[in-house]
Amino acid sequence: MTDRYAVVGNPIAHSKSPLIHAEFARQTGQDLSYTAILAPLDGFAATIRDFQQAGGKGLNVTVPFKQEAWQLASSLSERAQLAQAVNTLKFEDGEISGDNTDGAGLVRDIRENLKVSLEGKRILVMGAGGAARGVLLPLLEQRPAELAIANRTPGRAVELQQQFAAYGQVEGGDYAGLAGRQFDVVINATSSSLQGELPPLPAGVFAEGCLAYDMMYGKGLTPFLAFAQEHGAAQLADGLGMLVEQAAESFFLWRGVRPETAPVIAMLKSC
Numbered sequence: 479m480t481d482r483y484a485v486v487g488n489p490i491a492h493s494k495s496p497l498i499h500a501e502f503a504r505q506t507g508q509d510l511s512y513t514a515i516l517a518p519l520d521g522f523a524a525t526i527r528d529f530q531q532a533g534g535k536g537l538n539v540t541v542p543f544k545q546e547a548w549q550l551a552s553s554l555s556e557r558a559q560l561a562q563a564v565n566t567l568k569f570e571d572g573e574i575s576g577d578n579t580d581g582a583g584l585v586r587d588i589r590e591n592l593k594v595s596l597e598g599k600r601i602l603v604m605g606a607g608g609a610a611r612g613v614l615l616p617l618l619e620q621r622p623a624e625l626a627i628a629n630r631t632p633g634r635a636v637e638l639q640q641q642f643a644a645y646g647q648v649e650g651g652d653y654a655g656l657a658g659r660q661f662d663v664v665i666n667a668t669s670s671s672l673q674g675e676l677p678p679l680p681a682g683v684f685a686e687g688c689l690a691y692d693m694m695y696g697k698g699l700t701p702f703l704a705f706a707q708e709h710g711a712a713q714l715a716d717g718l719g720m721l722v723e724q725a726a727e728s729f730f731l732w733r734g735v736r737p738e739t740a741p742v743i744a745m746l747k748s749c
């Protein structure tokens with residue numbers, strides 16, 4: 479029987495996940511279906527239950543339900559526990575296990591696809607929301623020299639510093655505090671690009687050879703990537719690679735098979 483998977487969110491019509499997973503299944507010869515499910519804003523738990531009871535094997539979870547999925551899971555990976563957000567659910571023996579593959583996807587995109595090592599590097603993460611929280615542990619596991627978090631509401635960045643201090647050299651604060659400092663990798667984990675805006679980032683933060691990475695993706699340069707290009711970043715990347723890599727990590731958790739991501743990234747870029 480064909481195993482059933484899906485992505486749940488609200489809105490969901492724009493999601494590229496069904497296309498990505500269909501490609502992974504075709505490539506690896508796995509017998510599965512993967513659809514998109516729109517859950518009512520107050521009906522996430524019921525949607526999950528219905529899917530599980532109908533024999534579904536696993537779900538991806540996207541905006542705005544990642545935190546609810548974290549609360550709902552009966553067991554959690556360490557990275558999901560720390561992220562306080564879940565993007566991958568697996569249903570097995572009546573249990574719901576939760577994981578968060580966003581950070582692994584980001585790190586894999588940077589290391590494998592963009593060929594940038596993170597070890598010993600100075601990393602800046604902008605934003606302190608769900609996306610930032612989800613990538614901090616996987617970034618710290620790469621043993622950077624330092625990891626700074628800057629946020630519009632600095633208290634949220636300071637909270638993350640306190641929570642993640644046990645895992646590496648991490649500090650949180652505001653954008654003004656970045657004046658005079660430089661970083662080798664600058665990651666935009668804010669939703670500012672969605673509004674066509676740019677966080678108040680000092681222009682001098684991009685060190686020689688710097689990678690500027692925007693988790694958002696779409697046609698053309700985001701406001702952050704345009705700013706980074708103008709102010710000396712050597713390499714620019716949007717979040718399309720992260721999207722495909724986090725999907726591959728979920729696919730691996732469910733099926734035990736790692737799909738090839740490069741052809742899928744190339745296909746989406748040409749769409």
Ligand code: NDP
Pocket residue numbers: 580604605606607608609610629630631634667668669670671672673675676677678693694695717718720721722724
């Ligand atoms: P949240 O709503 O949880 O957090 C938003 C963050 O952005 C907060 O830190 C907020 O600051 C900050 N922010 C919002 N607007 C501005 C602005 N105009 N200037 C400065 N800071 C701003 O969102 P998520 O963390 O879930 O998502 C962030 C982004 O990451 C989205 O664009 C999302 O699409 C992307 N993403 C991409 C993925 C991928 O696979 N490529 C995976 C996951 C996320 P404050 O705390 O002050 O409100």
